[in-house]
Amino acid sequence: MVTDAQATPAGGLTAAQVARRVAAGQVNDVPRRSSRSVGEIVRANVLTRFNALIGTLFVLVMIFGAWQDGLFGGIIVANSAIGIVQEVRAKRTLDRLAVIGETPVTVRRDGADAEVAQQQVVLGDLILLGTGDRIVVDGAVADSRGLEVDESLLTGEADPVRKAPGDPVQSGSFVVAGSGGFVAAKVGRDAYAARLVEEASRFTLSHSELMSGINRFLVYVTWLIVPIAILLFASQFGATGGVGNAVVGAVAGVVTMIPEGLVLMTSIAFAVGVVRLGRRRCLVQELPAIEGLARVDVLCVDKTGTLTEPGMDLDEVVVLSDALPGRRALAALAAADDDPNATMRAVQEGLADPDPGWKATGTVPFSSARKWSGTEFDGNGSWVFGAPDVLLAAGDPARARAEEIGATGLRVLALARVPDGSLAAPDALGGAEPAALVALRQRVRPEAAATLRYFAEQRVQVKVISGDNPASVGAIARALDLPGAGHPVDARSLPEDTAELAEAMERNSVFGRVGPQQKRAMVKALQAKGHTVAMTGDGVNDVLALKDADLGVAMGSGSGATRAVAQVVLLDNSFATLPSVVAEGRRVLGNIERVANLFLTKTVYSIILAVLVGLVHIRFPFLPRHLTLISSLTIGVPAFFLALAPNSERARTGFVPRVLRFAIPAGIACGVATFAGYRLAAANPATAFEEDSTTATLALFALALWVLLLIARPWNWWRLGLVAAMGAAFLVVLAVPWLRHFFALRPDNLRNDVIALAISAVAGVLLVLVLRWDARFGRAQGR
CATH class of the missing domain: 2.70.150.10 (Calcium-transporting ATPase, cytoplasmic transduction domain A)
Structure with a gap:
């Protein structure tokens, strides 16, 4: 060793x-852990709680019922296959980008x-x-x-x-x-x-409000499945007198309760989001970052590397004292730095003066906390190079001159001579004698102005947090038309108290002379005000703030430390990629909420039907194949398209209560209306079970299609077309004899069918009124 x-x-x-x-x-x-291995992906998608439960129910139906009633078993194959394919695609994208990044x-x-x-x-x-x-x-x-x-x-x-x-x-x-x-x-x-x-x-689903909410739903459903299954079996056995019919009826009631596609659709939406962002050269290092993108309402950006490009150009050197060899000292400093940062590289490339050949005997490297660097030369004194407002006294005319130049948007640094031996105690530096001012021209990113306008339109506040001179930062922000850029703040004058700092952050948009610890404090202050904060950066002074922000975004050309702690890395270093990143997060989160409304509505109406049937001791109104047909056309197929559709709505907290406020009344309306229509049809002893179940199927499909139409809002041509296509597909099943026979549908009793559809129509109107009342009540309560 x-x-x-x-x-x-x-x-x-x-x-x-x-x-x-x-x-x-x-x-x-x-090993590079940008994603799960293929074996882990296969196991995670096949060996699931839902597959085990649905597989058990499928075996029971195959033993006691007709094979047509086992169609729901295809859910196992479809869920597993789609989940595996989508995650493998995301894995390949992530692995490829991880190597590049x-x-x-x-x-x-x-x-x-x-x-x-x-x-x-x-x-x-x-x-x-x-x-x-x-x-x-x-x-x-x-x-x-x-x-x-x-x-x-x-x-x-x-x-x-x-x-x-x-x-x-x-x-x-x-x-x-x-x-x-x-x-x-x-x-x-x-x-x-x-x-x-x-x-x-690691590519993970942890620490996600969305996934936590879905898991809560799944826990609730799991608790209800066993007692409802026992209740249904007992009632069906008493109503039909046969074990086979009892098992089939119980399975039909239980299998519909399971929101088997919700987790699948969530995984697909996340995976597709990763792939789409990957195509834009954006590496998502943690899956919850997709969710964080959608919730951002404050974006903190570091000027250098974000609003401006990393490189700079030397504009001019202003000699302040003829008694000091300022230009020669600057050339010596540039030649002595064997690990130059962007500032010193600009000086090296733009300075016409040759290296005077001074011998360096000691150095103090630049740090963002000190805001200067220094070198001691044998026989030529000690020189420092850094921020004028740090090196020069408050009343120094050179400092005022630096402020004037900085207000034009140039970055200004001061070169000063300090007493010999001063560099041995850099924290107590004093006695600086100004020799020259160095003005650097920063390269503003051409896409920065349009990107800032996008965030303003999306009601995302942008805070520019920079270590540079406030006047210089403010000039660049004004040139980009950033709201509030007319009042740049020197961060050294800000209070340390979190509450007071938060108020200052709310009032202002541009901050200069911000230290690494202060950037971190600013992020925490904004979070304390209830904001979801994203932080962008590329330098080591941004690492602590990136780590504490709700979402850390690093530039691909940034330091290794910055890229290591960020959840998102913009590999092409383009600030213009951020709108696409935020839009992708909003698309994923908004669509998953829409899909969750569909699946949870189905779960609620399944529970309502199962309980009512169990209490009344009548035969369950559906065969499993009926519910497979209804679920496929009103939930499964539409959910796939809705989960991947465009969506720009800003995410809000309260995912679980919001979904339940829709799913519970919608589920109750579907369940009660279906049960009422079926009960009226079954009251006539002359009708066969197939006729009665067809009546129930028509009632439930009509109301479930109405719920789909409500969830698809705001309407456009393809959403209305999707709902119409699902309705047309159901009519095709009714019209084609072999399909009608396959799904055991007999729409022979026109009177019962019309009554059931009328009941569904009334329930649909009442549902709209309840939802409108809830929305109005919610606005009144400030929800």
């Missing part, structure tokens, strides 16, 4: 050493630096680190050039930890400043990252 930095030379492992470690299994072979690791082998996949890191590898890099295995520091590591995801402590050679580093942490390297001492399942990666990237 490799346990210390000295076991690996400065040039890294050789190719032969790497090969030996791979052969010995000393490789970071943590995974951050490579830089290692040194045979004296040369190379990028390898995380799974290709071996024990003893010398891994190189720069700002923003995520530490993927455990080890010991071999080289440190101002290396600072954020271990907050492991320890909860937010302060960066300085790392010197020999200090341990643990997977799950990330670099916030400086650069260096460490030797991998624990890889694969031995590393702490193995558990973090598996938990963070």
Whole structure:
């Protein structure tokens, strides 16, 4: 085992050493868990509680009844097949995107630096680190050039930890400043990252209000099935005098109670959402993120990388003092930085001055908490480069000049000389002598304005939270027509109290000079006001806020740490993808609620019919094949189309109460009207059971089709066409003799059929009145 930095030379492992470690299994072979395996998908879709229950009922019908009454057994095959196909499609999309979205690791082998996949890191590898890099295995520091590591995801402590050679580093942490390297001492399942990666990237349905609500429905139904099945069997045995008829009647009543397609339709809608977003180069790392997208009402964006593109261009260098060699010092700083961030790269690329050849003797790397970096040069003093309002005194004319330039939308940084030895205590820096101002031109994303307009139209508030100068941030926000951009706020003046901070967040839209901890506090303050908050970002200063937000969205070009904690990664780095992401979430959630109304209505009317029949001790009005026909045409087929249809309605909390407020009155109307029509038909001893059950079938189908029409609102051509097609399909069954015979339908008694349809019509009108009263009452109560 490799346990210390000295076991690996400065040039890294050789190719032969790497090969030996791979052969010995000393490789970071943590499996990529972006989705379930195919075997797990098959087991999860076949070995379900519903399949077991429906399979048992199917066997009973095959033993005691006619094979036509076992049609509902096809539900097992259909549910399992559709679920498997859709989830395998989603798995392939996720696995492909996970490979694209995974951050490579830089290692040194045979004296040369190379990028390898995380799974290709071996024990003893010398891994190189720069700002923003995520530490993927455990080890010991071999080289440190101002290396600072954020271990907050492991320890909860937010302060960066300085790392010197020999200090341990643990997977799950990330670099916030400086650069260096460490030797991998624990890889694969031995590393702490193995558990973090598996938990963070697994494709799961957990922590979902939607799935929790559906599971509650399923628990309620499970409790009711056993007593109702016993009641039905006893009543059917007494009414028909035969075990076979009793079993068939009991099965017909129980099988309809089971909302067998609800979980399937939910899984399909989620899986299709993942596939659709995948086509837009959007990686959904956790399935509940689809739901979170729909509930977002506040979007916090970091200016850099979101409203603006990552790169910048040098606009001008304003020399403030002829007594100081400002331009030469700036060129020396640029040349001395071997791990430049976007700001320093812009200076390196745009500065015409040559490297003066100054020798650096000490450095303080840039950090988002300090907002400056510094270098001490042998014989040429100590220089710092960073935010003017941090480095310069409040009354300094250079600071006022920086504010003027920043108000035009340029990003302004100050170059200043500090007393020798100051960099040894960076937290107490003082005595800065301004030498120059550096103005950088930021590249505004061309799609940003249209994207902000979309969110304004959708009533989603956008808050710009940036570490840059408030005036500069405000200028860019105004150029993009963001509401409230005219009053940018310096976050250093904001209160720490959560309630007061929340009020400030509600009143304003643009915030500058926000530190990493303050971003986190802002997210928590908005959540405390009842908002569902999404946070976008690409830098290490965004990690804590991304982790605490209801939905974290990272740019594909962002740091490895940022992409690791986000639920959604925009692989094409396009802010314009976000409207599609939000729209997909709303489509999924709105449609699942619509589908749940259908399935729960069926469950309620099944319970009503079963209880009424059991109490009155008459024969159950339906054979299983009748209910299979009704369920297929009024629930199964329509639900499939409704679950995948466009839907832009913003999601609301209270999924369970809202569904029950529709399903209970609709189910009661269907159950009571059907029972009344059947009871009137069965009162005539001259009619056969097939005629009476046909009357009940007509009554239930007519009312169930009316319920489908209500659920399909708002109406458009294809929704009305779908309802009409289902009605036409039922008429075809009645018109074609062999289909009529197959489903045991005899619409011979016109009088009874007309009376039953009239009862259904009255029940339909009463249902509409009840729903309207509930909607009006709900508005009055502020629901």
